[in-house]
Amino acid sequence: MLADTIAAVATPPGEGGIGIVRLSGSEAVAIASKIFQPRRGPDFAASRSHTLRLGVIVDPATGETVDEVLACIMRAPRSYTAEDVVEINCHGGPLAVARVLQLALRHGARLAEPGEFTRRAFLNGRLDLAQAEAVLDVIRARSSQGLAAAVGQLQGKLSQKITEINDLLTGVLAAIEASLDFPEEVGEVSAGELDKLRQAREEVKKLLATWEEGRLLNEGLKIAIVGRPNVGKSSLLNALLRQERAIVSQIPGTTRDTIEETLLLGGFACRLIDTAGLRETADTLESIGVARTRQAVKEADLVLMVVDLSTGILPEDERILEEVAGKTLIVVGNKVDLVGEKKTGLAAFAGLYPRVAISAREGRGLDELAQRVKEIVLGGKAVRRRGDPLLTRARHRDALEKCLEHLNAAIAAWEEGIPGDLIAIDLWAARDFLGEITGATAREDLLDRIFSDFCIGK
Ligand code: GDP
Ligand code: ZN
Known part of the structure; x- marks a missing residue:
């Protein structure tokens, strides 16, 4: 449920310059106000949005000062989750951060599940599903090209393309349904609508053709030395x-003694x-x-x-x-x-x-x-202009392939003069598969799978 307020440490474990505890939900400001005392100025709850306040975290039960921090409110809907968000910037030691989180949990917050902040951003319409997945891809990007692709997707380039295709199909469906409902007034569906379908199919094919490059960017190029x-x-x-070495050492999970190593070759992540x-x-x-x-x-x-x-x-x-x-x-x-x-x-x-x-x-x-x-x-992959969207996830590819199957069926049926109501069934199905990519028609279990990949705090 969305009403409760979640909290988690948003920075990686271990020592760092700062460690951030993040709260999101309707009670975020109230909870933070119980444990954070600004050094000067108005009460924390009266803070301006997106403004850092200096102060201390105090355990109300003991009066003990836990850490000196900077705290910031980002009020709904102008926040990552589109809910009220409070971020508390602690000193980066693991203990300070853990104790601040513990206080937040003791005063009404619930520990966030993996990816729950991003999931809320999705459920609140701040991001669509492809963009939410791109958050993870940006975090995990291992090469500059991979990062550029992920950022493009986060900015909605893929979603925009999917929406364009979806709009074409919606237009055709509307024309078919009008002619079914009002055959007298509207008459036959015009040939121009069939052209729109063909155009949609071309766009789907163009996206599918970027999969190979996208997969390499996302997963890395597998290279065997023989x-x-x-x-x-x-x-x-x-x-x-x-x-x-400088780049490799920042990639988690690579150890010296494995026979598989990840590194950059020609700007591409390679395994x-x-x-x-x-x-x-x-x-x-x-x-x-x-x-x-x-x-x-x-x-x-x-x-x-x-x-x-x-x-x-x-x-x-x-x-x-x-x-x-x-x-x-x-x-x-x-x-x-x-x-x-x-x-x-x-x-x-x-x-x-x-x-x-x-x-x-x-x-x-x-x-x-x-x-x-x-x-x-x-080589031979010049199908995509720089900055054009590309498919980096098998999930997107699978959905688009199913979409293409239904588009092919619809177009073939149309060409054979099969009645409009049968064509419409395929078009609805094609649209559903587009919706799986952006999340418009994604089911709960799919969301669970996608967001469980995230770490806690993201
Ligand atoms: P592998 O069995 O194919 O993995 O070969 P190694 O990497 O273990 O190398 C075998 C031997 O060739 C070692 O003694 C290396 O020091 C030597 N070696 C590897 N690369 C070079 C090179 O570029 N020049 C020279 N002179 N010796 C090399
Ligand atoms: Zn060897």
Whole structure:
């Protein structure tokens, strides 16, 4: 229910410059007023909206001062949730923040569930569902391109496009229903309405065509590093990590000892898997290692096939290349530092595949490798102009595909002269699937699933 007031810590756990306790709901100001005393000026409840007040948090039960803070009221509807919101900026120690939260809970607030602030923003019409999901994507963005896409979606670019398509369908439905209800006055539905349907279908197809790029931005590009032992696969991974260390260290969940690492290559978040690592960790179960390597290759968007330029191409390299042929592939000639400008056979081996000579040891050629990756990600995907909306979530893609099915059925029926009331059924269904994206027709369980992905406090 929406009437109660929720509270949570909105900043990450641990020590920081500040820690924020956030309250939202009709009692937010009243609850905060019980525990916050402004240093000077009017009572807290009489504060101007969106204005920081300096003061202290005091436990009313003991009179003890818990922390010196800055507190701010953001009055409905001009707040994140469109309810009254109070944010209390504490000193960033975990204890101060926890005690302020505890006081808020003791004085009438309820601990927020994961994503509940954003869910309220959605339920109160501040954000639609695609925008609410974009909040999470902005938080989790791992590359500048991914961030730009998420921010665009948060600003409503995808929602706007969906609404445009929806409006086309609504117009056609209105025309069909008018002709069904008042056949005398309105007559047949004009051919122009069919054109509108076709236009809507084109727009849906255009959006669907952005999925591949959007998925890469959201999930990251999966890259498998393959090659025979000692060509330098692990060294390559480490060299790339060294180069990106500053960025990588900010990504939670990456640890030094995994064989999968996330890093930026050519501006794209990439998940690199050292397939030799797979084998090395399964020494006694060599066959499992091989099976896992095959699986990693199968799932990869891109394979880096590493060869050792100092030994030259060996039969085993040929054999591995055969195995990964058909994948999107870059041939990486490593240890160029040992061979200088000598002829290496790399070009003949790589054939039509893009190739790059590097030295993992000296860090040479890594920029060129990143450039090749970028070309491959962007290659042949010029369907989208910069800033146009794109699909980054499987949920959106699935809904649009269903929408497309119904549009195809409606258009085919129309072309065959099938009566309007049957066409209308497909159009209603198509609209429902559009509504799933923006949340207009989303069911409760879908909302639960989406918002449970969020952390508490967001
Ligand atoms: P992997 O088995 O393919 O993972 O290969 P490693 O990364 O473990 O490297 C095998 C050996 O090659 C190690 O002794 C590395 O120091 C060496 N090595 C890796 N990259 C280079 C390089 O660019 N130049 C030189 N000279 N040696 C390298
Ligand atoms: Zn290795």
